[in-house]
Amino acid sequence: MKLLTETLNSIEPASAEFREQATRRIESLTMPHWALGRLLDLAVDLAGMTRSLEFPVARKTVVLMAGDHGIVAEGVTPQPSSVTVQMVHNFVAGGAGINAVARSTGTRVVVADLGVAADLSDLVSAGKIFDCKVAPGTCNFAKGPAMTRLQAVASLEAGIGLARRLAPETDVFGSGEMGIGNTSPSSAIVAVLSRQDPGPLVGPGAALPQSRLAHKAEVIRRGIALNQPDPADGVDVLAKVGGFEIGGIAGLALGAAALRKPMMVDGFISSAGALIAAAISPAVKDYLILAHGSSEPGHRTMARLLGKKPLLDLGLHLGEGSGAALAMPLLDAAREVLTGMATFESANVTSEGVR
Secondary structure (H helix, E strand, O other): OHHHHHHHHHOOOOOHHHHHHHHHHHHOEOOOOOOOHHHHHHHHHHHHHHOOOOOOOOOEEEEEEEEOOHHHHHOOOOOOOHHHHHHHHHHHHOOOHHHHHHHHHOEEEEEEEEEOOOOOHHHHHOOOOEEOOOOOOOOOOOOOOOOOHHHHHHHHHHHHHHHHHHHHHOOEEEEEEEOOOOHHHHHHHHHHHHOOOOHHHOOOOOOOOHHHHHHHHHHHHHHHHHHOOOOOOHHHHHHHHOOHHHHHHHHHHHHHHHOOOOEEEOOHHHHHHHHHHHHHOHHHHHHEEEOEOOOOOOHHHHHHHHOOOOOEOOOOOOOOOHHHHHHOHHHHHHHHHHHHOOEOOOOOOOHHHOO
16 A cells, blocks of 8 residues: 555646646737647646746656456356457557557557456566566455455556656656456446446447347446445545456556656546546546546546546547557647747737737
8 A cells, every 4th residue: 555655645736837837828829719629728738737938848758558347257248258368469469550650650568467267477477568467366246346446456566567667758648548348347447436327328339239238237237346446445446346457557647646647548448547536546547648538438437527528539448559649649749839830929910900
């Protein structure tokens, strides 16, 4: 608990002073008032997070957390858990969707094993992934807690540790994940924290047939009723119905906030991690940027709980951090507008002359 406690004590709200400075500068730029819309909102947010009008965003790292889930035994996904380890090898080989998108946006991808139900020591010893394994997969939360509270804290501290380790070479973190079955714990988390029935929040995940959605929702409903996670205790929610990679993402968010670095949150599963982080430390929300709107039905509720509006809306539902990597260039644009655009005074342009 020491690392978690230390991190929580280090998280402060974003700087209102730097947000105001950024706003004043934007209002002096050669364009009609707030003509670049949400790109300018993003610039203000970044200034507040980093306490700088020249916020660094060049070095981007998506941290892809991987873990398996006992809930797969309930038939909530058409894929077997063995796909998780197969995809980890695909990520390392550079052949996945996240790798392709990241290459196109200059984003680094690192992979961490939080709880894959396989031996990945060969990849660890080769320096190709980080070994943060808490256990080889969670337990089936339809039959009991997904993990112990100590394991939940361990997953959070693993994410914090990754943030600290990668911070010297990272300006902006992005969240990514891989874990067959992980839309089920994510749906459970948003259901608990929004105090809603999981039915309307449950989607197909990795192509579950429409005819099986009611079964998936019932499994999640049963797991919540059995475990009684406390919505006021984010660690309890994670332990009762979460996942190790979800805990890792939550820890990454907490670690990034403590370091005053932005985190670009990917889709549905990453947003579940962000919700856990925000339940533990509400101030963490000041450092989160919601990359895109997932097509999973529960994601709108997640965005509302986080108080965020997605930057992109492209119907994505791949996960892996692909949406986070795709949205990264918007940060460069926000910085360039704030620092590189002329003011009315420097360009000798009168505000009355702008149309």
